Amino acid sequence: MKPLVAPSILAGNHAALRESLAEAEATPGVEWVHIDIMDGHFVPNLSFGPQTVKALRPNSKLFFDVHLMLANPDKYVEAFIEDGAQNVTIHTEPDYPHLPTLKRIRELGSTCGICINPGTPVEELEPYLEHVDLVLLMTVQPGFGGQKFREDVLEKIETVAKWRSDKGYNWRIEVDGGVDAETGLQCKNAGADTFVCGTAFFKAADKTEFVSKLQS
Numbered sequence: 001m002k003p004l005v006a007p008s009i010l011a012g013n014h015a016a017l018r019e020s021l022a023e024a025e026a027t028p029g030v031e032w033v034h035i036d037i038m039d040g041h042f043v044p045n046l047s048f049g050p051q052t053v054k055a056l057r058p059n060s061k062l063f064f065d066v067h068l069m070l071a072n073p074d075k076y077v078e079a080f081i082e083d084g085a086q087n088v089t090i091h092t093e094p095d096y097p098h099l100p101t102l103k104r105i106r107e108l109g110s111t112c113g114i115c116i117n118p119g120t121p122v123e124e125l126e127p128y129l130e131h132v133d134l135v136l137l138m139t140v141q142p143g144f145g146g147q148k149f150r151e152d153v154l155e156k157i158e159t160v161a162k163w164r165s166d167k168g169y170n171w172r173i174e175v176d177g178g179v180d181a182e183t184g185l186q187c188k189n190a191g192a193d194t195f196v197c198g199t200a201f202f203k204a205a206d207k208t209e210f211v212s213k214l215q216s
């Protein structure tokens with residue numbers, strides 16, 4: 001599967017998100033942007049809402065990969081998709097019926113992803129594997145950018161990559177949190193193909209080189 005780098009706008013300039021988006025889009029090889037949505041309940045932080053997605057949408061042709069860190073995502077998927085999300089990823093951890101939400105995301109015209117935190121057993125993904133377009137493995141505890149990559153997640157990447165090849169699934173394997181050129185390469189070797197990079201991308205002096213290293 002073609003490797004993709006998805007810069008995380010959370011690490012961009014919050015006073016000038018449009019410029020950060022443009023910086024991502026101007027980098028050769030970048031086709032996706034990752035947009036983190038935090039509710040202050042499921043994670044101890046707040047970030048953006050549907051109105052941010054709506055405001056950014058006309059400014060970019062990038063694929064909008066929206067990561068919902070919400071206790072009740074079902075309530076908001078419609079708004080995010082109407083406002084421009086093209087992939088919507090939800091977490092297994094909050095207690096609600098996930099399958100109807102995944103189904104609704106697709107019915108509303110978006111692709112869908114399922115995600116687990118570093119401490120969640122990888123088996124928790126199994127009920128959703130036939131119903132998703134992307135499997136997201138958090139490589140930090142979600143809520144904040146700029147955290148240290150968790151090497152213990154590499155084994156989970158290997159596990160889901162094996163499931164994918166054994167069973168012929170065609171979802172992407174995305175990693176998110178503390179991903180830079182070095183840890184991204186570790187993820188790639190373990191089987192990941194989609195790399196969310198916030199801090200490492202926006203701090204990279206040579207963004208083209210950074211992206212090409214992960215995509216080569």
Ligand SMILES: O=C(CO)[C@H](O)[C@H](O)COP(=O)(O)O
Pocket residue numbers: 008010011034036067140141142143144145146147176177178179196197198199200
């Ligand atoms: O979902 C997230 C945090 O919950 C972010 O996507 C992630 O933290 C990216 O930032 P960085 O690359 O700086 O770790």
Ligand SMILES: [Fe+2]
Pocket residue numbers: 008034035036067176196
């Ligand atoms: Fe994220």
